[in-house]
Amino acid sequence: MLGARLGAYVSLTKPRVIELLLVTTIPAMLLAQRGTVAPLLILTTLVGGWMAAASANTLNCVADADIDAVMKRTASRPLARHAVPTRNALVFGVALGVASFAWLWVTANLLSGLLAVATILFYVFVYTLVLKRRTAQNVVWGGAAGCMPVVIGWSAVTGSVGWPAIAMFGIIFFWTPPHTWALAMRFKDDYERAGVPMLPVIKTPVEVTRRILAYTVGMIIVSLSLLFATGWLYAVVALGAGAWFLTMAVRLHLATRSGAVTNPMRLFHLSNTYLSLLFVGLAVDSVLGLPVLL
Template identity: 45%
Template sequence: MTDIGLQRETAPFGAVAAGEPAAGDYIALLKPRVMSLVVFTALVGIVVAPGQIHPLIGAVALFFIALGAGASGALNMWWDADIDARMARTASRPVPQGRIAPREALGFGLALAVCAVACLGLLVNLAAAALLAFTIFFYAVIYTIWLKRRTPQNIVIGGAAGAFPPMIGWAAVTGDIGWGAIALFAVIFLWTPPHFWALSLVKAGEYARAGVPMLPVVAGPEETRRQILLYSWILVPATFAPLLAGVGGTAYLAAAGALGVVFLVLAHALHRTSTDRAAMRLFGFSILYLFLLFAVLLGEALVAQL
């Protein structure tokens, strides 16, 4: 283990004394809020994919995709415990607070990862399992260990990890990756930078203290707002890509158009006003934006199957 790894293993990570972890601490390691988005977008991938899947097999696939997302969260919290201890919004997590030891978080994450990938491969198909394994590796190693502390493009490249779940769901049905799955991936991938950069504008001081080179820390708020606007103008046209791939219908076309206009208005407002309020308005709406886009896709597909 490297010196950094040893430091993570032995450092106190906060003033709270270590004790017996509660069940809630292990649930917190799974990052349940992130997991809920993973499950939802994977469900959309399953439902809109061409072909049929038995509802039980679909539920099994969703469960192990969620387990894989939880494994990624646990591995992220193991590696990032030193950063988490320095940031107000993450300091209460179980590892920096000493309720779960770093070694335990690592073991928990690895066990969940192996279980999720193996069971998805055995019970669903190998294509979905391989994608899940790559997603866990990408988030835990490429993003968390390699990119996050080295480049302000961490969110741009690392955002791919959050964009894979609908592709995994699609592969669970079809056994491969189609253009529709790639289009869904593109929407989430391009949504991630403006979403997280809006929050990072408000939390730039915390990221600076933690030594994380987020774009506002390295390039400044003005450049960050410019990049948010640029990515917003790339994102909104990209939300029509699923239609070109045969995914979605009239309702999705209308939703993508109306929601895209609001997204661009808020991005331009942030570019002009440069206030925390404007940043949080875009951040908050971006969550609703992605949810509604995928909810409409889900609704249309379910209605078509009736």
Template identity: 55%
Template sequence: MKTAARASFRTRLQGYVALTKPRIIELLLITTVPTMIVAEEGLPSVWLMAATVIGGTFSAGGANAINMYVDRDIDALMKRTAKRPLVTGVLTPRAALTFAVGLEVVAFAWLWLFVNLLSAVLAVAACLFYVFVYTLWLKRRSTSNIVIGGAAGAAPVLIGWSAVTDSLAWPPVVLFAIIFFWTPPHFWALAIRYKDDYSAADVPMLPSVATFRDTSIQILAYTVLVWALTLVFAPVAGVGWIYVVSAVVLGAVFTALAVQLLRTGSSAVAMRLFTFSITYVTLLFGAMALDVLVRNGL
């Protein structure tokens, strides 16, 4: 009985972790610390970085858990999401919602107490936008769902900047735009592979309702826009050659993959583009942080 109880506890614990979508949180937080470094024009205190990352993790995890609570009906219809904890019954909807709301309360209190009020407000605002604008309003109604909904995923750069400066400025606004416009090609590339899932759940994700060519054209258009915005960021933030060279090279590779997708109409290329899009953000923000640290002799 004790072994069974331990196994049950472990299963539920894994279910709660799964509710937060850890892989998505990792991707969001990749942008937070480099933004803080640019805002500080050096290395912020370890405690401030840790406190901001912890608070951001709570907030993003809570938003993702609410998303799973709302989408549990369509998750059951899609192969990609059929093993989520609310579909399998590992957790009850009530337990999931209580956990999600609790995380958001903790996130707000944590950020207000250990970072600042502006960062706390931005984090909760991002959660509310993700839940009410994307999940409840747009996701099941519009092909622009992920385009507009991407604003929530771009919020960590604003939170990271405000954590250091207790204000906002043009550099984080440009970074917000970069992530905002990066989200559609990133997600649509993955959605190409799972378009049948979205069709089965009657979710109008672009690849499930538009032709491959039309989807690829939009992916290319957004990718070129992201490339342009990364170059705009250089004079706005006053970063140097390490960032500029990285932005040019990474943007060229990203765009080349988007062009290849348009020319070939290949799902395999779409997955390569999706995989590279994650690498792209990681390297771009890493180069941004490195540029600042090198120029300041750190």
């Protein structure tokens, strides 16, 4: 019984989503000082980042409990099946947010703590409560919250926000729509049933894949801007992974235009692999301290 209850609270934090966010934090920290960051600072920043993301996700579950209950993809979430009282989840989410601020302030610096709080507030109040149910641009602007771990990681090391941090923010900003819209194409009926105006709900598949392609190009362009701060290894990974992602996006768009049966989930899964490869390449390049290419 206790194990099931604890599992429900962990599930509120959406741990699988957090994993991908934290993967981007470490490379950002390593790039900030080209691989010379103290391991303890990395660990403490990851703990603070986890608490911030867990807070945002938990509060998102509180706000979205009604629509989660009617979507097959999310019907098993704790609040949708009443496994956790709403009041408890709200207190849990707020407590995590306060703890993340205090932790980052003490172990890193005040800026990192403030950025974490701003991220939580933006995700809950701007994305979840305002944008998500009102506009198809919800994941475009709301996705900015998911870009913040790299900025928090950079600020934890430097105490400031440099242009490479903005570039990494931009990569994830342009990555988020293709990633999310590919998933939404698969679960279009779910979103329509819940009254959430995701792009595939209100636009044709051709228009959706056209926009996926446009954001993919933007993502690759921004990823190449980091060549001014990285070595040849990152360049190889960025070019290779970018070409792979672009090829798959083009194929999805052409197949959709031709009326063929498509599987957008292939692009969704590829997007996760792409982001992981890109940031792992960035981390290794930074640790090796390779000469800046440009």
